[in-house]
Amino acid sequence: MRAVHFGAGNIGRGFIGETLADNGFGIDFVDVNETIIDELNKRGEYDIELAAPGKKQIHVTNVDGINNAKNPEKVVEAIKNTDIVTTAIGPKILALIAPLIAEGLTARLAAGNHQPLDVIACENMIGGSEHLKEEVYKHLADDVKPEVDQYIGFPNAAVDRIVPIQHNEDPLFVSVEDFKEWVIDESQMKNTDIHLKGVHYAPDLEPYIERKLFSVNTGHATVAYTGKSLGYSTIGDAIKDEAVLKQVKRVLSETRSLILNKWGKEFDEAELEAYHEKIVNRFQNPYISDDIARVGRTPIRKLGYDERFIRPIRELKERNLGYQALMETVGKIYHFDEPNDSESVKLQEMLKSEPLKQVIVETTGLKDESLIKEIESSYEAAEK
Ligand SMILES: NC(=O)c1ccc[n+]([C@@H]2O[C@H](COP(=O)([O-])OP(=O)(O)OC[C@H]3O[C@@H](n4cnc5c(N)ncnc54)[C@H](O)[C@@H]3O)[C@@H](O)[C@H]2O)c1
Numbered sequence: 001m002r003a004v005h006f007g008a009g010n011i012g013r014g015f016i017g018e019t020l021a022d023n024g025f026g027i028d029f030v031d032v033n034e035t036i037i038d039e040l041n042k043r044g045e046y047d048i049e050l051a052a053p054g055k056k057q058i059h060v061t062n063v064d065g066i067n068n069a070k071n072p073e074k075v076v077e078a079i080k081n082t083d084i085v086t087t088a089i090g091p092k093i094l095a096l097i098a099p100l101i102a103e104g105l106t107a108r109l110a111a112g113n114h115q116p117l118d119v120i121a122c123e124n125m126i127g128g129s130e131h132l133k134e135e136v137y138k139h140l141a142d143d144v145k146p147e148v149d150q151y152i153g154f155p156n157a158a159v160d161r162i163v164p165i166q167h168n169e170d171p172l173f174v175s176v177e178d179f180k181e182w183v184i185d186e187s188q189m190k191n192t193d194i195h196l197k198g199v200h201y202a203p204d205l206e207p208y209i210e211r212k213l214f215s216v217n218t219g220h221a222t223v224a225y226t227g228k229s230l231g232y233s234t235i236g237d238a239i240k241d242e243a244v245l246k247q248v249k250r251v252l253s254e255t256r257s258l259i260l261n262k263w264g265k266e267f268d269e270a271e272l273e274a275y276h277e278k279i280v281n282r283f284q285n286p287y288i289s290d291d292i293a294r295v296g297r298t299p300i301r302k303l304g305y306d307e308r309f310i311r312p313i314r315e316l317k318e319r320n321l322g323y324q325a326l327m328e329t330v331g332k333i334y335h336f337d338e339p340n341d342s343e344s345v346k347l348q349e350m351l352k353s354e355p356l357k358q359v360i361v362e363t364t365g366l367k368d369e370s371l372i373k374e375i376e377s378s379y380e381a382a383e384k
């Protein structure tokens with residue numbers, strides 16, 4: 001069995017690669033990072049270490065690399081014969097790899113390969129694979145689309161494992177937390193013969209992706225933006241500060257009320273409280289050093305309408321539930337000043353050259369005047 005995986009970065013090697021290899025797949029990693037691709041081809045294997053007591057080592061074999069910028073034809077060839085396609089490349093990059101996936105699928109079907117295939121985007125976003133599907137379809141000829149409809153699935157997925165930016169001598173080595181969760185929407189799959197061990201198949205992904213994004217990622221970002229405002233540079237240091245810990249707990253109690261209100265049939269209160277407690281423990285993992293710059297990265301994306309803050313705020317408001325702590329954190333996002341993050345630089349430039357209200361509307365997509373006003377006040381309060 002073979003897999004084509006786009007994005008040989010932290011979560012790609014540190015989680016998706018591990019799971020696919022553990023299920024007997026050989027993996028063609030696709031990436032533009034020459035060092036990583038060359039090293040994968042030279043060695044055909046790499047190591048993962050669990051950032052936990054005992055530091056268990058996991059050896060991943062039967063892997064190689066394709067540089068999609070230099071050898072796109074090799075990616076097309078790999079997709080022609082593969083058994084599964086996955087991505088962990090960043091939500092914004094999906095549109096950039098879509099033309100190559102479209103070409104690969106077209107070549108596969110033209111070669112008469114009618115083996116059903118699933119293309120699974122493992123990104124932190126709601127509807128990731130559906131979004132990738134829309135982008136891929138923009139590059140398919142009309143006469144190919146019916147066959148793609150028939151044989152190619154784009155099931156949504158949620159992946160959870162904290163993998164910080166790596167600073168190791170070995171460019172392939174990756175240290176990861178021991179917690180891991182990968183959920184795939186089974187109802188959207190075409191190849192139901194492939195059931196990966198270590199993956200949970202759900203009849204509907206929505207409750208799982210919302211629980212993950214509005215718990216792990218809203219909480220993580222809260223630690224990052226609150227910590228940054230207090231002068232910290234790592235998640236571990238920030239969460240040792242009582243003020244940060246209190247803020248993340250307040251935020252999680254607000255998103256918990258939303259999750260229970262929406263998905264009370266799927267998750268009960270005690271289970272969700274334990275899930276949130278576990279998440280706070282994960283942020284406190286002493287074996288991991290995770291930069292606030294990574295967790296707070298791309299702040300404009302994180303301010304998006306369907307993202308980890310604005311969506312829960314909108315939905316809590318619709319239900320007359322409280323969202324004050326979330327709102328306080330949103331104000332801090334606009335102050336996130338990271339010179340190496342192009343979105344942070346852009347956001348700071350926007351704030352200098354445009355009225356605050358316009359920046360809020362452009363970044364959040366909000367039309368609700370009273371929410372916009374609340375964000376303005378939160379931004380101003382965070383300045384003090
Ligand atoms: N790191 C985590 O803890 C974690 C956990 C769960 C989900 N995720 C999600 O997984 C995705 C990847 O995150 P990451 O932390 O692994 O990032 P990363 O930066 O470590 O990895 C992304 C990889 O994509 C490659 N890439 C970028 N543009 C490309 C292009 N045009 N073509 C081919 N390759 C390209 C980069 O070279 C890099 O190797 C994101 O959506 C993130 O939200 C990350």
Ligand SMILES: O=P(O)(O)OC[C@@H](O)[C@@H](O)[C@H](O)[C@H](O)CO
Pocket residue numbers: 124159160161162163216217220221294295296297298
């Ligand atoms: O990857 P982002 O930028 O969407 O979010 C940053 C972190 O919160 C994220 O990568 C987490 O570490 C991960 O989602 C844990 O499963």
